[in-house]
Every structure is written in C-alpha cells, then in structure tokens.
Amino acid sequence: xxxxxxxxxKSRFEIFKRDSFICQYCGAHPPSITLEVDHIxxxxxxxxxxxxxxxxxxxxxxxxxxxxRINTSCRPISGLKEQAEQIxxxxxxxxxxxxxxxxxxxxVDREIDIVDDIYKYFxxxxxxxxxxxxxxxxxxxxxxxxxxxxxxxxxxxxxSHDTDRVFKYFCGICWNIxxxxxx
Ligand SMILES: [Zn+2]
Numbered sequence: 001x002x003x004x005x006x007x008x009x010k011s012r013f014e015i016f017k018r019d020s021f022i023c024q025y026c027g028a029h030p031p032s033i034t035l036e037v038d039h040i041x042x043x044x045x046x047x048x049x050x051x052x053x054x055x056x057x058x059x060x061x062x063x064x065x066x067x068x069r070i071n072t073s074c075r076p077i078s079g080l081k082e083q084a085e086q087i088x089x090x091x092x093x094x095x096x097x098x099x100x101x102x103x104x105x106x107x108v109d110r111e112i113d114i115v116d117d118i119y120k121y122f123x124x125x126x127x128x129x130x131x132x133x134x135x136x137x138x139x140x141x142x143x144x145x146x147x148x149x150x151x152x153x154x155x156x157x158x159x160s161h162d163t164d165r166v167f168k169y170f171c172g173i174c175w176n177i178x179x180x181x182x183x
C-alpha cells in the first residue's frame with residue numbers, strides 16, 4: 001500500500017480539520033477508512049500546494065482518480081516503523097474526527113438552547129422536553145439555526161393564545177421550509 005509523504009503531518013491535519021475529517025468526494029470517515037490529502041488540480045499538471053488545491057480524500061477516491069493523486073513521493077511501506085506510524089496516524093485521524101463531531105454537537109446544543117429560550121420567553125411555563133430537543137436538532141441539521149429560531153418566533157407569535165399548539169405549529173413551519181427547499 002503506497003503512503004504519501006510529500007506533505008508534512010501538520011499541514012495534512014490542518015486540511016483534515018478544515019474538511020471535518022471527512023472524504024470530500026464520498027463522505028467516508030475514520031475508522032472505516034484512512035484519510036489522505038488529494039491535489040484537486042494534479043501536481044503533474046501544474047497544480048500547486050496551496051490549501052485551495054488540497055482536499056481530504058479517502059484512499060479509494062484518491063487512487064480512483066488515476067494520475068490525479070499525489071504522485072511525487074509515494075513509496076510502499078517497508079518496515080515495522082512505518083506500519084507503526086501509519087497505525088498512529090489512523091488513531092490520530094479517528095481522534096480528530098470524534099473531536100469535530102463533539103464540537104459540532106456542542107454547537108448544536110447551544111443552538112437548541114436559543115430556540116428553547118425563545119419558546120419559554122413567549123410561552124411562559126413551557127420548555128422543550130427531550131423529544132422536543134431531538135426535533136429541534138433535526139430541523140437545525142436539515143435547515144440552519146437562524147431559520148429554525150425564526151420559525152419558533154413565528155409559531156409563538158401566531159399561537160400565543162393557544163400555547164399547546166405552538167410546538168406543533170413550529171414543526172409545521174420547519175417541515176414546510178424543508179419541503180420548499182427540497183424542490
Ligand atoms: Zn472517498
């Protein structure tokens with residue numbers, strides 16, 4: 001198995017971080033694959049080393065593009081030391097991937113809190129329960145936090161006289177936007 005050595009580990013991991021440790025071609029991520037850095041415009045065709053020209057790719061996507069892979073210094077793994085290095089790198093990639101996932105979860109948790117704050121501000125005595133938070137998370141992932149917050153504001157404004165319906169109406173607004181965007 002060839003291993004690419006042309007890019008320092010530090011700049012490799014900068015690119016992985018930028019791309020959330022996910023293959024930008026097929027969406028694969030550790031631990032099922034090992035990540036590499038691909039030149040979008042091949043070096044052989046004059047592509048440069050600038051960040052814009054480099055992207056996170058899995059082994060298959062990197063190789064599947066034939067001469068589009070990094071081709072300056074590929075060499076087979078020869079010794080135990082290199083195998084150990086590769087295992088260590090794979091573990092580090094996996095840690096990086098989970099770190100990004102955890103950060104994303106924290107960010108979405110804060111965004112759910114904002115939607116919850118709107119809800120309890122307009123509808124005193126009401127708060128999102130666990131099921132409600134799961135729904136809001138799903139909407140934030142399908143849409144984005146500002147859109148979902150606005151949907152909650154609109155639902156609260158529309159149904160302030162009938163508080164039991166606010167959350168249902170909020171879900172309706174979000175699903176409508178998802179359907180409209182899906183067209
Ligand atoms: Zn891939």
